[in-house]
Amino acid sequence: MNAPQAVVKQGRKFDQVLDGARRVFLRDGFEGASVDDIARAAGVSKATLYSYFPDKRLLFIEVAKIECQAQSDAAVEQVEAIQDARIALAKAAKHMTRFFMSDVGLQVHRIIVGESQRFPELGREFYESGPARVHTTLRAFLQRAVDAGQMQIEDIDLAADQFPELCKAGLHLKMLLGLRDAPTDEEINRVIDGAVDVFFARYGTDA
Amino acid sequence: MNAPQAVVKQGRKFDQVLDGARRVFLRDGFEGASVDDIARAAGVSKATLYSYFPDKRLLFIEVAKIECQAQSDAAVEQVEAIQDARIALAKAAKHMTRFFMSDVGLQVHRIIVGESQRFPELGREFYESGPARVHTTLRAFLQRAVDAGQMQIEDIDLAADQFPELCKAGLHLKMLLGLRDAPTDEEINRVIDGAVDVFFARYGTDA
DNA sequence: AAAAAACTGAACTGAACAGTTTATATCTCA
DNA sequence: TGAGATATAAACTGTTCAGTTCAGTTTTTT
Numbered sequence A, B: 001m002n003a004p005q006a007v008v009k010q011g012r013k014f015d016q017v018l019d020g021a022r023r024v025f026l027r028d029g030f031e032g033a034s035v036d037d038i039a040r041a042a043g044v045s046k047a048t049l050y051s052y053f054p055d056k057r058l059l060f061i062e063v064a065k066i067e068c069q070a071q072s073d074a075a076v077e078q079v080e081a082i083q084d085a086r087i088a089l090a091k092a093a094k095h096m097t098r099f100f101m102s103d104v105g106l107q108v109h110r111i112i113v114g115e116s117q118r119f120p121e122l123g124r125e126f127y128e129s130g131p132a133r134v135h136t137t138l139r140a141f142l143q144r145a146v147d148a149g150q151m152q153i154e155d156i157d158l159a160a161d162q163f164p165e166l167c168k169a170g171l172h173l174k175m176l177l178g179l180r181d182a183p184t185d186e187e188i189n190r191v192i193d194g195a196v197d198v199f200f201a202r203y204g205t206d207a
Numbered sequence C: 001a002a003a004a005a006a007c008t009g010a011a012c013t014g015a016a017c018a019g020t021t022t023a024t025a026t027c028t029c030a
Numbered sequence D: 001t002g003a004g005a006t007a008t009a010a011a012c013t014g015t016t017c018a019g020t021t022c023a024g025t026t027t028t029t030t
Helices: A014-032 A035-042 A046-052 A056-081 A085-101 A103-115 A120-129 A131-147 A156-166 A171-176 A185-203 B014-032 B035-042 B046-052 B056-081 B085-101 B103-115 B120-129 B131-147 B156-166 B171-176 B185-203
Strands: none
Touching: A014 A035, A014 A046, A014 A056, A014 A103, A035 A046, A056 A085, A056 A103, A056 A120, A056 A131, A085 A103, A085 A131, A085 A156, A085 A171, A085 A185, A103 A120, A103 A171, A103 B103, A120 A131, A120 B171, A131 A156, A156 A185, A156 B156, A156 B185, A171 A185, A171 B120, A185 B156, A185 B185, B014 B035, B014 B046, B014 B056, B014 B103, B035 B046, B056 B085, B056 B103, B056 B120, B056 B131, B085 B103, B085 B131, B085 B156, B085 B171, B085 B185, B103 B120, B103 B171, B120 B131, B131 B156, B156 B185, B171 B185
């Protein structure tokens, strides 16, 4: 008869908890965030929080996974359609670079790198739901470009690894360490154009 | 008359403390390392440790600084002498890549990235004594190669940022997250050769 | 050998914080 | 409206750990 919401029943405040956790973890890091803080930010009692997540670690992993998936979803869709390889890659570069330099992107990166020793599964979850998807998409894209005669690449896996690195080009580390302000559009374009130029100098077939 | 050691008087066990701290920090990270552990590893009482360093943070910064300086010293010297740009860069790439993938390199990177939020001066110390020196050296080298007609580069700063990134090419992140074993020499060579090839396709003048 | 400096070890303080418990309140839906 | 599920506040437990203190020992210097 009625199927109001077929989703898993998980209590009214589940999303509130995730949302508060997201805010506090991204602000303070994993160790820096206290569960009391998260409960307060979520507008929820500590007991409620613990009724949803057995411990702090799993709560964090959930937040990180959601965050990565959202981002790589957006990045992946963009590239799929476009025909001209150079234009498509420039577009992908813009997306990646913007994300690498964003507050969320940087903070997730910091936390994951800092905590992956203590929680090995965290590193894997993050990698699978973020970088791995980008790599796969990029590889498929490059393969198509090669098949279409737009590019010439012997080692597609290597190329698909090189491109995102090129999009970091110095800015990323400095931002990670808090050594500079957010780059201007101009600076981002410089990095993007540089990445595409380098990439096509090596792998392009166009004259 | 006698000047046995003109060095600053700093007590007999200063080096022991640094050495124990180095071992424990690199093994357990900053938060993971307890001061009691460090004192034990150093073979020194906690009181002695605190007579040299006012707190854990400054002790860690000292260790990190020393570690970075040692590494970039080694990397910088190598490149200075060689004439042929391609050979010199391949050599530099090998050094950098090896360091990026080494236990010490990875662990220092993890800790610095993870803690630089909490201790802003840590990020700066690290950057100045490591990446910045590499960047400066590389820039000077590229300038000489351009002057000698071996390369053609419009934006030398950008190029000097791109090259180290190319040396990471996927391996680095996976290693950071503990998702794979140490690369074989063959894998490292693949990355190095790839980096040099890409770089010279864009910036080389040789036929 | 005496004085000064460096070191020890063990106990202590104080604070932070993850996770639990309990008695009470509010919401949902049949 | 009433039963069961869900949420709350607040106090509590137990642990970890940075940093301090101090009375006593060892090393260095003169």
